[in-house]
Amino acid sequence: MRRSDRLSEIIEIVQDGRLHLARDIAARLEVSVRTIYRDFDTLVASGIPIEGERGVGYLLREPVFLPPMNLSLAELEALHLGMAIVAEAADTELQAASISLTRKMNKVATANGTVPKNWGFGVYPFVQARIGFEHMPKIRSAIRAKEKLKIDYLSLDDISSTRIVRPLQSAYWGKIWTVTCWCEARDDFRSFRIDRISRCRPSGIFFKDEPGRRLEDYLEKVNSQMTGRPDASTQVK
Amino acid sequence: MRRSDRLSEIIEIVQDGRLHLARDIAARLEVSVRTIYRDFDTLVASGIPIEGERGVGYLLREPVFLPPMNLSLAELEALHLGMAIVAEAADTELQAASISLTRKMNKVATANGTVPKNWGFGVYPFVQARIGFEHMPKIRSAIRAKEKLKIDYLSLDDISSTRIVRPLQSAYWGKIWTVTCWCEARDDFRSFRIDRISRCRPSGIFFKDEPGRRLEDYLEKVNSQMTGRPDASTQVK
DNA sequence: CCGCAACTGACAAATGCTGTCAGTTGATGT
DNA sequence: ACATCAACTGACAGCATTTGTCAGTTGCGG
Structure with missing residues (x-):
């Protein structure tokens, strides 16, 4: 096995986010421990953010390592346009991420003449209100962690309620953001407009995927109704 | 200099899209020509798409080579959201690019458990009409190449005209796409809605950046007017 | 058919990598 | 305070890889 191959193997091994001992990796790759340290x-x-701690093991800090890759011009364009839109249409966390990603890409791509410095894309503010955007990072991480959320919601007819929900998906409709949930009180799927959520906090309670209450079930249900706007039937006004 | 560093140096050198001779690279990196061939x-x-031709030199086929890179979870999320939006809001060329880029990313990122298979993003069609989308690839490549376009335009009061324009930037407004140009006939900046362009073809005539007629000049002009919608003053109804 | 520059093969020399060994360091637990 | 664990470090001999030199071949364009 070539050294360079071994290095990428190590990255793959460490990428699972769990702790690894040098001796295990050494055994797996059939080299000595010393070599692994080197x-x-x-x-x-x-520049790969691996952290070793004495007495503990090794860990990859950032969750994803992108191997070398070739992009076509169209793919690069799509990437830049996408990042420009996200920077306009999403919350500050994603906004910051899209800007830093764009910078990383530019660093490697615009140094030379083949790639235009100016991409000829303009994106102008088209999210009408940024109300409720501060909840979005919390909502996204709750979706990932499958953690129930406690939300205070003001319906479109100005009736407020507090609910415990299982967040499944946050959706973008061009002007507004919604979050689709399994609502524990109503025992059904409900979609909430993020700009109508006045308060939103993690409950500390985690849920498991249950048939009939998963995102897949929601999507299937909605699909079978063949409406133009998938969540019209479950929309919380 | 380490071998691996030299390899990435070579990529950087060749990335400019121009022809390179092995002997030049060898001189620059202070190694023998034979080493460069190897x-x-x-x-x-x-897997890096470099092409060598006898008697000619070396060339990188794909325009951009992305070196290894670390992405945070937020950056990956921004990327996926951006690609989902582009797939909904742009023409088929960019759409295809966003899909293939997403696939490339997924291939490396979802193999292990840290990265969710389902990102919890939904993006629903929010471009109202896809009329005129077929012009967009042509428009984008004309912007890049600085090639004048001949367009047939139907204004909002249903007056049609044919113009020669210098395309500068295509912009996205959440519902509609526009292309901002220097209009040769009017001798001023004009923005056209892409869904009102009935015909659009490259003229074969290329233009050079001239002070007063560049994108920068347009943006500056618009900025100094402090209107909410930058191109209100030059909008072709 | 000549020049160019990409290519290829062979081999010795230089360089870098690896394993072994014998330690040190810092964190954690008893 | 002590032991344990596992990351880390330095040194050195032996081995593997990389490199340069040299002497060719191949394919393209003039």
């Missing part, structure tokens, strides 16, 4: 040196030297 | 072998073997 390999980690090399990887860290080339 | 390095190209290595690069090609790891």
